[in-house]
Amino acid sequence: MTGKLILNPFGRRGTIDWFSTLSYVISLFLLLIFILAPILIVFVGVFRVEMGWGFDNFYRYWAIPSMRKGLWNALTAGALTTLFCSIIGVPIAFIMTRYRFPAYRLFKVLLTLPLIMPPFIGAFSMVVMLGRNGIITNLLRDMLGFRLSQGFVSPSLMSVVFIQTTHLWPLIYLNTSASLSKLDPSLEESARNLGASGLKLFYRITLPLAIPGYVAGIFLTFVWSMSDIGSPIMLSFGNYAPSQAFWELVRVEGMVEYASVICVILTVISILLLLLVNRFVSLKEYATVRVGAASSMAIKQAGGWVTVGFYVLLVSLITISTLPHIGTFIIAFAKLPKYGTWILQGLNLEGWKTVFGRAETQHLVINSLIYATLAGLIDIILGALIGFILVRKKFVGKTALDIISIMPLAVPGVVIALGYLFLFSTRLPGTTFRLSSFWFILVIAYSMRRLPYSVRSSHAALQQIHISLEEAAQNLGASRMWTMLKITIPLMYTGLIAGGTMSFLTSFTEVSTSLMVQPLHGPLGVHARPITLGIYSEILRGAGGYAAAGALGVIQIVIAAICFYFINRLAGERGELSIGVA
């Protein structure tokens, strides 16, 4: 990248006109303020001490054993979750790309179910199902005499890992199968032709070729797990770095400095990891909602016993992975069993009445729908513009635009949230107005956190549009604007909408900024809380709030499922779909 400004208006690669210049300036400006600045302010703030600058905050943080333990736990959980997700995800990817068996399509759909599970309520459902007094825990004890004093999930590191694994393994499965199905069949065929077969073929040819996708999956899984707030909170597992940051922020006498230190450490780790990963794979390619060609690999029909084996594997995996979904529905619709038993006490619609009847909760769904829709729209527009500039234009500092737009993928959500609190909680000059108290700040936070999806999907879509398609229009007399409107955008349409829907869906179930940035004024009145925060406060109310939390969770699941179906339909027009990042 030379980054040289082509002053010649007829440069070889794209022309510089007022429209793209304006788009470039505006998008770079937005990215600098709403992505880079919040991250930087956390970094700068952490070195701020009473007398100037220094590492004091780090020393003080490090002096606290529970903090050290929390960091260690987060890293351990990241590593273990990644390991377990690989053990599950890679073989499943291989099976699903190479074999066909009865009900294959059904399984394919079921395997993506964990992705539609909102992480926050999901962790809570796991406690309700598998905790010390969990429904399944009690069921197994009564039916099989299987006793676990702490239940299957307890406030422990291994339980955090377990919950994360059930949620995150599809990341590795989908990214690995994306790589596998993109392989040119002739690569394997030529190896076969030269005498390779079976395991040798797999280790020497197939596996190395699938590595880019797999490595991307590893990275995303590790960063997600390491910066997870939801599961530790729901398990009441205290020593976990990101949730410690959260506690320090919301506690009355919390130390914001510690939150900053945690954020800085997590960011540095994930950026170092990103650099390492970049040696294998450009992460950019994998943040894409991929709308690629269907697998053309050598696909085998599985034999009878093999099919039985696959079924056992897939059914047990899907059962465990859908426990949170089942749990959420139970919490939302059923009277929970009495203490120590597992028999549901009948139908219970109190939760729904609460959600739609009480003033405090009525607005939650509407708020989140508004926030997520606006965030999705912003991402579609901004993503299209940035993608267009990245692919078709040459500007000074274009690389910066590229890097900043992909940053939110590597930077933990808690960092963005903290940065927003620091940056936007001061009064705007000359007024009493704080940006952080205005609901739109959440829309911005969501749209910036999810921007990588739409930037990458428009980037990918544009790269598939040969420049001659645009030139042909200009040659016939169409201006640049008209060309963009009639040719470029219609051709990018599928990618843009798929990316925007991903932004909407993940904003709707977002956790970190939803819990931490708490604006005061909502779009429809006094309440600005998003749905995830609503779930959290309902759970905090104790048993009386569970049903409402469950009902809100069901709403999240249903909306996520609709979005997923929609994205699949969109992608179905062109082939198979896989989602790089959930």
Added chain:
Amino acid sequence: MVDVRLENVTKRFDDVVAANDVSFEIDEGSFFTLLGPSGCGKTTILRIIAGFTRQDEGDVYFGGEIINDVPPHKRNTGLVFQTYALWPHMRVFDNIAFGLDFQKKLGKEEKERKVYDTLKLVGLEGLERRFPSQLSGGQQQRVALARALVIEPKVLLLDEPLSNLDAKLRVQMRTEIKRIQKRLGITSFYVTHDQEEALSISDEIAILNNGAVQQIGTPRSIYEDPNNRFVASFIGLANFLWGGISEIDEEGLTATMKTKEGVEIYAELDPDDEWSNGMNVISSVRPEAISLYKLGSAPSEVNKIEGSVRLTNYLGNRVRYEIETGWGDTLRVDIYNPRHQHVYKEGENVLMAFDSKDVKLIRME
């Protein structure tokens, strides 16, 4: 329709000179082809004419007007892309009709009539409701052509339009393009690396190498009177013999060239050029201009070289021989219609003979 003129057009990409002081003129209504090996800068020149690339130096004229700063969409050229560049989200009809939206207010009926006329012209009636993906390569090619023609451009630009078609279709389509071009009388600029295509379709050809024009002329003059070694070897095959002019006859019509091995070659001279004794030259002889005789015969041709057959390659309509001379050069000889002729075997000694009028002398640069 206009004539197109390039004057001293130069374009550099970093260190590569894609167009080096290129000048030529395309007469109104004529079919002009830019022919050269891949990477020689052909497409760059076409893009300069279309306005997608701006030349560093020089001027482009349409009908006597400089159009250097006119953006692509105002140049009124019709460009047929190598990849066709059909819009996959539009039907054939909409692809073709697209350009008409920018013409002076056309009524809906007028527009439809134009599209259907063009569809008929390219032989695609009945396919207007299809999407490009539902068409064969040849049909897509016709849509691309129709899309460029329907706006009645001043100049039709074709960028290797046939290179993605199979051999049979290629021959068929180039006849078709020529037919349409003649019928509409449209000024056309065609870029290709296929010499047969260029020879068959063009009124005039410019040979381009490393961004520089080597020769401009009718297909016949390019083939028969190549003015340098590159042109002679790029268009068809040529045998080259190096030497110096040892004698020029009084009228200046024929010369004798002597190679360093002492072989004398008699050549007719192009009287428009200046020739002098001692000048270093290359004799270029086409393979089909050489006849073969058994050793010891006395052919009527003035030039005779003995040699030994190294390779006999039977090609159906002709036999291609590779024959090694006594001093180690290899000459290629094509003998057409071999049906009733003796076919020499590898290892046989033969006599090659050719007339002085079949020798083209090229001055060494």
